[in-house]
Amino acid sequence: MELRELTMRTARIAIEAGRHALQDQINPHDLRNPVGADGGSRFASEIDERLIRYCRSKIVASDPCDGFWEEEGSDRKPGGRYWCLGHIDGSINYVRNMAEWTITVSLFEVGEDGLAKPILGVVHAPVLGLTYLAAQGQGAIRVRRTAVGDKREKIMPSTKRELKGSVVSFGMSYFPKESERALKTVAQMAGRPADIKRVGPTSLDLCRVADGSYDAYFEPMLHSWDIPAVSAGAVVVWQAQGRLSQWNGQPVSWEHNNDVVASNGLIDRELSRYLR
Known part of the structure; x- marks a missing residue:
């Protein structure tokens, strides 16, 4: 599958996963019982597990490539492509009912020298209505949810040339x-x-x-x-x-x-x- 089409499919998976996570965030939940170094809660951990299972099943059905980054370890082979699925990025924000948290998916490619580099990235912020999509050689776009529908925009960094006023x-x-x-x-x-x-x-x-x-x-x-x-x-x-x-x-x-x-x-x- 071409990288551009794969990116669009991956974005749809992340968006759907975000809908599930947002519904769970809206529902009443217990802020107690912090676990792990990241300060998250058992509530966030349970959501994470469900989201990863969901994203994994959808990605395998779409294009499994050569496996998953977290599982392959030193067995990653030159020329291989490996999916990298994240837990909720910003778990404390998520548990505290803040808007700044995301669902992320990336795809790594291993070069002939054995070095890996991400070539596809999707970052979806459900509460903010923002989805960022990018793939190697394809540029980067931001999709914004608006009252009149989704708006797609090609993005680029600022042109600020000095730290003062930045x-x-x-x-x-x-x-x-x-x-x-x-x-x-x-x-x-x-x-x-x-x-x-x-x-x-x-x-x-x-x-x-x-x-x-x-x-x-x-x-x-x-x-x-x-x-x-x-x-x-x-x-x-x-x-x-x-x-x-x-x-x-x-x-x-x-x-x-x-x-x-x-x-x-x-x-x-x-x-x-x-x-x-």
């Missing part, structure tokens, strides 16, 4: 040392951007760099469990002609933890002074 977003983990590093970075650049936002989740922050809402986004130490969200958002950024890398300028490694920065590609040099 809008920057950042993320931080649930581990104290990593959070401290993020906040220290924010404190050092405070006063330069017009605004420094902390809303999340990661996938949506990346998409908002891609569509020009933010001029840049950074987060230290994204972990293996962040790969679904980061990989889906990364394809959107790249195909919108934005830039995404590690803080040191090296490509993102999909096998290790990463300090990630995304930008419009114009304020990188100035921003990099603060990313240590």
